[in-house]
Amino acid sequence: MGKIVIMDHPLLQHKIGLLRRKETPTKDFRELVGEVAMLIYYEASRDLPLTDREIETPLCKTTVKEIAGKKLCIVPILRAGIGLCDGILRINPSAKVGHIGLYRDEETLEPVEYFCKMPSDAAQRDIFVVDPMLATGGSAIAAIELLRKRGIKRIRFLCLIAAPEGLNKLHEAFPDVDIYVGALDEKLNERGYILPGLGDAGDRIFGTK
Numbered sequence: 001m002g003k004i005v006i007m008d009h010p011l012l013q014h015k016i017g018l019l020r021r022k023e024t025p026t027k028d029f030r031e032l033v034g035e036v037a038m039l040i041y042y043e044a045s046r047d048l049p050l051t052d053r054e055i056e057t058p059l060c061k062t063t064v065k066e067i068a069g070k071k072l073c074i075v076p077i078l079r080a081g082i083g084l085c086d087g088i089l090r091i092n093p094s095a096k097v098g099h100i101g102l103y104r105d106e107e108t109l110e111p112v113e114y115f116c117k118m119p120s121d122a123a124q125r126d127i128f129v130v131d132p133m134l135a136t137g138g139s140a141i142a143a144i145e146l147l148r149k150r151g152i153k154r155i156r157f158l159c160l161i162a163a164p165e166g167l168n169k170l171h172e173a174f175p176d177v178d179i180y181v182g183a184l185d186e187k188l189n190e191r192g193y194i195l196p197g198l199g200d201a202g203d204r205i206f207g208t209k
């Protein structure tokens with residue numbers, strides 16, 4: 001059974017509080033998204049398997065730990081998920097990056113797919129699907145369905161803010177996927193926006209409002 005981790009670290013709560021403020025400008029918003037993503041990723045990568053490697057320090061031989069296997073792949077859900085990548089790649093620069101393009105139809109709130117490009121060896125990697133917002137859950141579920149169809153098994157999902165509706169739906173759809181959430185909010189409004197939330201994440205990251 002996958003786990004649901006709601007982050008409670010003070011640094012993270014402080015930064016998410018800054019993200020929520022409507023007066024936070026694009027430049028600060030973007031930087032904060034990167035920092036928050038890095039902090040969530042730190043927790044989400046806690047249980048990655050390690051292997052031993054013999055090395056030499058300047059003084060003697062020793063055994064060190066390194067991440068086992070084919071390593072990792074970050075998969076942002078376009079477009080807002082891109083905002084999380086820089087922060088994550090700063091602490092995990094060798095990770096590969098796949099992209100899934102989805103947008104939410106404003107009327108139906110259903111996800112519409114427009115792009116998917118994954119590394120050819122993605123099925124051998126630990127996958128971190130990242131998106132700032134988990135609202136109805138439609139986009140996250142569609143993205144993970146796409147990955148599962150490609151035979152990809154080891155998937156974690158990271159978001160900055162989740163609504164209870166989307167979190168429950170995602171966990172029911174994929175009970176084996178670990179979900180890491182920066183903050184769990186109260187509910188969705190009638191237009192599918194998270195309350196209190198932070199508004200439209202993509203528009204705030206890219207300054208398109």
Ligand code: PRP
Pocket residue numbers: 077078079080081102103104105109111131132133134135136137138139140166192200201202203
């Ligand atoms: C936002 C967000 C998620 C989705 C969440 O993207 O980044 O992908 O909505 O909503 P859901 O859980 O109800 O599916 P949006 O569709 O606005 O596209 P964008 O990233 O291109 O702005």
Ligand code: URA
Pocket residue numbers: 133135192193194195197198199200201202
């Ligand atoms: N997408 C966003 O960007 N914000 C929300 O509150 C919900 C979906």
